[in-house]
Structure formats: C-alpha cells, structure tokens
Amino acid sequence: MTHIKNNFINKIIKHAILKNPNCKIRTRFPPEPNGYLHIGHAKSIYLNFNIATKYNGICHLRFDDTNPKKEHVKYINAIKKDIKWLGFDCYKNPKYTSNYFPQLYQYAIQLIQNNLAYVDELNTQEIKNYRGSLTKKGTNSPFRNRSIKENLILFEKMKNGMFAQGAMCLRAKINMKSPYIILRDPVLYRIIYSEHHQTKNEWCIYPMYDFAHCIVDALEKITHSLCTLEFMDNRQLYIWILKKLNFIQKPPKQYEFSKLNLEYTILSKRKIQKLIDCKLVDGWGDPRLHTISGLRNKGYTKNSIKMFCQKIGVTKQQNMIELSLLESCIRKDLNMTSPRRMAVINPIKIIITNIDKDHLEYLDAPNHPNIKEMGTRKIIFSNEIYIEREDFYEHVIKNYKGLVLGEKVRLKYAYTIQANKILKNANNEISCILCTLDLYKEKKLQQPIKKYNIIHWISTKNSIKAQFQLFDVLFKSKDIDQEKDIIEAYNPNSCIIKIGYVESITDHEHVKHAYQFERIGYFLKINKNNQCNTIFNRIVSLKNKYKTFIKSN
Structure with missing residues (x-):
C-alpha cells in the first residue's frame, strides 16, 4: 500500500498517541x-x-442517509463498487446513519427537555431571513419561547406524521446573535414524506447532517x-451538540483540510x-467526468489515483491542482506495463509505387522499447500503408517533422520513403500519396545513411478498422467554479x-x-460494435496538451 505523506493530521494523531498510547x-x-464518488x-x-x-486503527464507511428525497440504493452500490475497486476494504461492512435513527430521536428529545431545542413553524425562506447575515445579527423566531411540554408534544406529532412536509421543524436553541451563522438556531430535524431506502416508511422526520454526524x-x-x-464553522455546532448531550468522555474531534x-x-x-440532465454527458460514469467510475471507464488505474492522492498531500491551503499532475500519474503507471502498438486514427493512404502490389514482408518490432522481456512482434510491410493525415504536408514548413512532397521520411x-505525387478527390481533398521506397533491402541497406524524421504507419494488410474516442x-475554463453558467463553459469538442x-x-x-499507440497516447480497449471491430478510449496523450488547448480556445 502507498502510504500518505507526513502532514499536519499525522502530527495531531502522533501527539494523541504520545499522550495516550492505548488510544x-x-x-x-x-x-x-x-x-457517485469523484476524485x-x-x-x-x-x-x-x-x-x-498506519496506526493500526479502523476506518468506517458510513452512509450519511438522512435525506431520502435525494438518495437511492443505486448510489450506495456504486459507492461500494468504487471503494472496492480502489482497493480499500472498508466497503465490506458499511454503516448507515439510519441505523441510529431511534437514538438520534431520543437525543433530540433530550435537547428539548433541557430547553435547548424547540419546534418552529417558520418556513425555509423565513428561517433564512430571520437568521441574518455576516453583517446583520439574527432575530429570534416567534416560536422560540414555546414551553418544553408543548415542544415535546409537537415533536412527537411531527414524528407521527400529523403535519405537512415543511410545516414544522426542530431547531436548536443557541444564539441568534452569534458571529457564527451556523449557531443561529440551526435546524435539527425536518419533515420529509419519502420512502427511505433502508428504513422504508418507518420515519417521516429526518435529522440534519450536522445534528446526526457528530452524535x-x-x-x-x-x-x-x-x-x-x-x-x-460547523465544528462550532459539532462541539456544542456533543457537549450539551454530555458526550464528554473522549469525544471525537473534527479537523479540516483543503478540498x-x-x-x-x-x-x-x-x-x-x-x-446529465442536459444530456451533455452520458451519466455519472462518462469518461470525461472525474468521478471514480468515469476515470475507471476512461482507463485510469487505481494505482494512478492513489499516486495522485499521495502527490497532492493534505494541507489547509486551498489551491488549484494542475490537471497535468493527474495525467502524469497515469502515464507513469502505464508506461512500464503497456505494450506498444501502431495505430492510425486519421488515416491517409500511401501507395509505394516501386514495390509489387503482392509484396509482403515481415519485420520485427519491439513490444516495449526498454523492456526486452516483453519480446517482439511481427509487423507486415506492403506496398499500401496508412499514415496519419497530419504527418503529410504538400509544402515545406519550418520545423515540420512529417512527410513533405518531394522529401523523405523514415517509417x-x-x-525510408519519398513522396512524389498526390491524388485528390472531387472535393479537392488528398485521397492518396504516391511514394517510392528508398534504401530497399536489395541494396542491402537496412538503415538509412542520413537521419530522417520518423513517423508511424500501418500496412493495409496488417490492420483492422477501429473507432477511437x-x-x-x-470545460474551456480552468476554474469552472468561477463561471456563472457551466453550460456556457462546456467544451463541445470534449469527445471527438x-x-x-x-x-x-x-x-x-x-x-x-492498456496499449500505448506510438506517438499518440495510451488507449483502453473497451468493446466491439457493428460499425467497427473495436473501440478504444484514449486514456491520456503522451504529452501535456493543455497549454495548447488554452491558446486555441
């Protein structure tokens, strides 16, 4: 297992263990x-x-299932699947906040009995207005001074489904003038008439996260x-609730780190x-999303994600992580395991005119340039091959490293071949390039004397049709959270x-x-369809391309 770097949380825990070795x-x-879970x-x-x-402890997976309106068992299954795939075994015996609903209800009653909670009839907007702002102090609810007896009766009626959804809620009685807005009588329970995926219709009142979580x-x-x-700021309420409910023997402590x-x-x-609703992505597992399932579908490995988590570390400083760091992790993880193959994703045909059309020659190519143990494979060389369209240009361009009309390039x-003539279709598009082979084996020269630029290729007799995603x-914006409308920032060319x-x-x-298609990137073979033999997802290009993307957009 990859271990986390030393950080301020590690130091806190080490200090706690020094104080209490049996902790x-x-x-x-x-x-x-x-x-779904994301990165x-x-x-x-x-x-x-x-x-x-690291400290021989326990990590719980606990589903915070306190809002049945938004939750679904399909998300529970997806979360467990993602955690299992990442290689953490806390998914095996998950816990649910709903397991504690009876206790939480009793703790709410305890607060009411201690005159620390009351039933309020203000609606959501009114509660917001009464709460004030950072510059304006809050105002007490007109229902704040109900008697303990009345609050107990009303809360029981809430539990028994005697009020409409939104008609009442239970609020903590703290301080409406507190500098912490979270302490201005936060809502503890609300009425929701939706079937719960675990408790079904047993409850119609549900605790808020801030109330349930600390308990x-x-x-x-x-x-x-x-x-x-x-x-x-929620830590203030976390501490308040535990203190008022007498969790004073070794209470849990909250610590925050940057998201x-x-x-x-x-x-x-x-x-x-x-x-998803706007149909701009194909569900939570779309490979363009940085959900765990999206990254997995794209071809990311669990090791690369763990490597990324290790590199970014844990701090209290908010900053923007470069996407290139995540991509460098998957490149590093795939580099030593991915066999090399050749693929042409935007093909243009080349006909070598000084080779017989029935010519067939087998050449050796390494499966990995640096790992001899991965062996070699046979590739076919014939008079008809494909190269990338971007690897040919009619006229000489400065620093261009492809094939140019009248010039030579190494396959x-x-x-080595030389481009002599181009053929165009009715739309004036290049349909074929006529070339001649240089330094052919009859001359007993297997390597060219002069060093030419090298391009990849594939024989028409050694290829299958494929779709490349x-x-x-x-998004076209680096910091999408700063954009008012994420739809306007959407990149229409996010999948080509x-x-x-x-x-x-x-x-x-x-x-x-995965494969590394030489000069193109790392690709995951996903499935077959009727149009093409195979579909490949590009996991990552061979080089960071986002500086180019920024300039071009």
Whole structure:
C-alpha cells in the first residue's frame, strides 16, 4: 500500500498517541448516497483509510442517509463498487446513519427537555431571513419561547406524521446573535414524506447532517473526524451538540483540510447532475467526468489515483491542482506495463509505387522499447500503408517533422520513403500519396545513411478498422467554479470520434490493461460494435496538451 505523506493530521494523531498510547484510532468516510464518488472523495478515502491503517486503527464507511428525497440504493452500490475497486476494504461492512435513527430521536428529545431545542413553524425562506447575515445579527423566531411540554408534544406529532412536509421543524436553541451563522438556531430535524431506502416508511422526520454526524461519530467512537475546510464553522455546532448531550468522555474531534480543486473539472454532484440532465454527458460514469467510475471507464488505474492522492498531500491551503499532475500519474503507471502498438486514427493512404502490389514482408518490432522481456512482434510491410493525415504536408514548413512532397521520411521499424505525387478527390481533398521506397533491402541497406524524421504507419494488410474516442477537457475554463453558467463553459469538442486502423493483433490478444499507440497516447480497449471491430478510449496523450488547448480556445 502507498502510504500518505507526513502532514499536519499525522502530527495531531502522533501527539494523541504520545499522550495516550492505548488510544485506538478510528476514522470514517461518510458519503451521502445521492451521487457517485469523484476524485475529491478518493482523496478523502485515501487519507482516512491510510491514517487508520498506519496506526493500526479502523476506518468506517458510513452512509450519511438522512435525506431520502435525494438518495437511492443505486448510489450506495456504486459507492461500494468504487471503494472496492480502489482497493480499500472498508466497503465490506458499511454503516448507515439510519441505523441510529431511534437514538438520534431520543437525543433530540433530550435537547428539548433541557430547553435547548424547540419546534418552529417558520418556513425555509423565513428561517433564512430571520437568521441574518455576516453583517446583520439574527432575530429570534416567534416560536422560540414555546414551553418544553408543548415542544415535546409537537415533536412527537411531527414524528407521527400529523403535519405537512415543511410545516414544522426542530431547531436548536443557541444564539441568534452569534458571529457564527451556523449557531443561529440551526435546524435539527425536518419533515420529509419519502420512502427511505433502508428504513422504508418507518420515519417521516429526518435529522440534519450536522445534528446526526457528530452524535454518530461519538457512538462509533470515532477519534478523528476529518472533513474539508468548508465545514470549519460547523465544528462550532459539532462541539456544542456533543457537549450539551454530555458526550464528554473522549469525544471525537473534527479537523479540516483543503478540498481538492482540479483544473477544468467540476466535482459538485449537483452540477454533475445538471450536465446529465442536459444530456451533455452520458451519466455519472462518462469518461470525461472525474468521478471514480468515469476515470475507471476512461482507463485510469487505481494505482494512478492513489499516486495522485499521495502527490497532492493534505494541507489547509486551498489551491488549484494542475490537471497535468493527474495525467502524469497515469502515464507513469502505464508506461512500464503497456505494450506498444501502431495505430492510425486519421488515416491517409500511401501507395509505394516501386514495390509489387503482392509484396509482403515481415519485420520485427519491439513490444516495449526498454523492456526486452516483453519480446517482439511481427509487423507486415506492403506496398499500401496508412499514415496519419497530419504527418503529410504538400509544402515545406519550418520545423515540420512529417512527410513533405518531394522529401523523405523514415517509417518506424521499416524503411525510408519519398513522396512524389498526390491524388485528390472531387472535393479537392488528398485521397492518396504516391511514394517510392528508398534504401530497399536489395541494396542491402537496412538503415538509412542520413537521419530522417520518423513517423508511424500501418500496412493495409496488417490492420483492422477501429473507432477511437479522443477525450479532452469537459470545460474551456480552468476554474469552472468561477463561471456563472457551466453550460456556457462546456467544451463541445470534449469527445471527438475518429475512425482509423490499428494492428490486427489487438483484435485477439489480451493485455494487462492498456496499449500505448506510438506517438499518440495510451488507449483502453473497451468493446466491439457493428460499425467497427473495436473501440478504444484514449486514456491520456503522451504529452501535456493543455497549454495548447488554452491558446486555441
């Protein structure tokens, strides 16, 4: 297992163990089952699980299932699948906040009995207005001074379904003038008439996250409740609830770290759902999304995601992580395991006129340039081949490294050719290039004397048709959270489909994970369809391309 770097949370835990060597470290990962996990969740899983492992502790997977209107069992299954795929075993015995609904209800009654909670009849907008702002103090609700007896009766009626949804809620009685807005009588319970995926219709009142979370942490003996900086102010309520409910014997403590911000990426489940609803992406597992399932479908490995989590570390400083860092991790992970093959994704045909059309020659090509143990393969050389359209230009251009009319270029693992003539179709598009072979084997010169630029190619007799899905960033903006409308920032060229050719061997061989198509990138073979023999997803290009993307957009 890859271990986390030393960070401020590590130091906190080391200090706790020094004070109490018998302390059993317990962490938790509490996702709400209202969407799929994303790369930001991977950072949290990696942190919580590895902290527990490092100190011989336990990490709980606990579903924060307190809002049945938005939650579904399909999300629970997807979350468990993602955690299992990442290689963490906390998915085996998941816990649910709903398991504690009876206890939570009793704790709410305890607050009412201590005159620390009351039933309010203000609606959501009125509660917001009464709460004030950072510059304006809050105002007490007109229902704040109800008697304890009346509040107990009303709360029981709420539980028994005697009021309409939204008609009443239970609020903590703290301080409407507090500098922390979270302490201005936060809502603890609300009425929701929706069937719950675990408890069915047993309950019609549901606790808020801030009320349930700290109590369940305490009941499960969580020692370090780790969350992102956006919950920093919520820590005040976390402490208040535990104190007022007398969880004073070794209460859990909340610590915050910076959430993941990744270039060109949205991690908000609400915004991802908007993209799905607008049919701009094909569900939560779309390879252009940075959900765990999306990354997996694109071809990312669990090792590359763990490597990324290790590299970005854990701090309290909010910053934007470059997408190139994530991509460097998958390149590094795939480089030593991916066999090399040749593919042409935007083909143009070349006919070599000084070779017989029935000529067939087998050449050796390495499966990996640096790992001899991966062996070699036979590739076919014939008089008709494909090259990339971008590897040919009619006129000489400065620093151009492809084939130019009247000039020579080297075919990788093969010979040197010279472009002599082009043929065009009715639309004045180049349909074929006529070339001659230089330094042919009859001259007993296997290597050219002069060094020419090298391009990849594929014989028409050693190729199968394939579809290539070339993914780019989903948005044209680096910081999509700063955009008012994510739809306007959407990149219409985030997925480009090309029909080309790949070596025939890929049709029947089984590789560990992915291929590196030389000079193009790493690709994952996904499935077959009626139009093409095979479909390949480009996992990542061979070089960082986003500086170019920024300039071109």
